[in-house]
Amino acid sequence: QVQVVESGGGLVQAGGSLRLSCTVSGLRFGDIGMAWIHRPPGKEHEGVSCIGWSGENVYYAESVKGRFTISRDNAKNTLYLQMNSLKPEDTAMYVCAADVYDCRDGGLESNYRGQGTQVTVSS
Numbered sequence: 001q002v003q004v005v006e007s008g009g010g011l012v013q014a015g016g017s018l019r020l021s022c023t024v025s026g027l028r029f030g031d032i033g034m035a036w037i038h039r040p041p042g043k044e045h046e047g048v049s050c051i052g053w054s055g056e057n058v059y060y061a062e063s064v065k066g067r068f069t070i071s072r073d074n075a076k077n078t079l080y081l082q083m084n085s086l087k088p089e090d091t092a093m094y095v096c097a098a099d100v101y102d103c104r105d106g107g108l109e110s111n112y113r114g115q116g117t118q119v120t121v122s123s
Helices: none
Strands: 003-007 010-013 018-025 034-039 046-051 058-060 068-073 078-083 092-100 110-113 117-122
Touching: 003 092, 018 034, 018 092, 018 117, 034 078, 046 068, 046 078, 046 092, 058 068
Parallel strands: 010 117
Antiparallel strands: 003 018, 018 078, 034 046, 034 092, 046 058, 068 078, 092 110, 092 117
């Protein structure tokens, strides 16, 4: 049984930082691409960041470049998203996507997704 579980969201002031984590079980984590996507209020899902199985292919949405860093620890079956210099427009439900089809679309298509963790940035 595949499980994708996110943690680390919360309420933070603009300019602050958060670190999201996503733990995966039931998959060969080291063989799959992983991604963070988000769903801002009233909008559709958008790709935020994606990373290939080896960690070498990395994608960032233009809106987060220079502020967010994606990483993975294959020994721990865990994906991370370090979010710095947060802005109110970063407010969204952040969802971990596992076994993504192609990082070039930000990981919007994948075989598995978690339930998400809410990130709220106050001004």
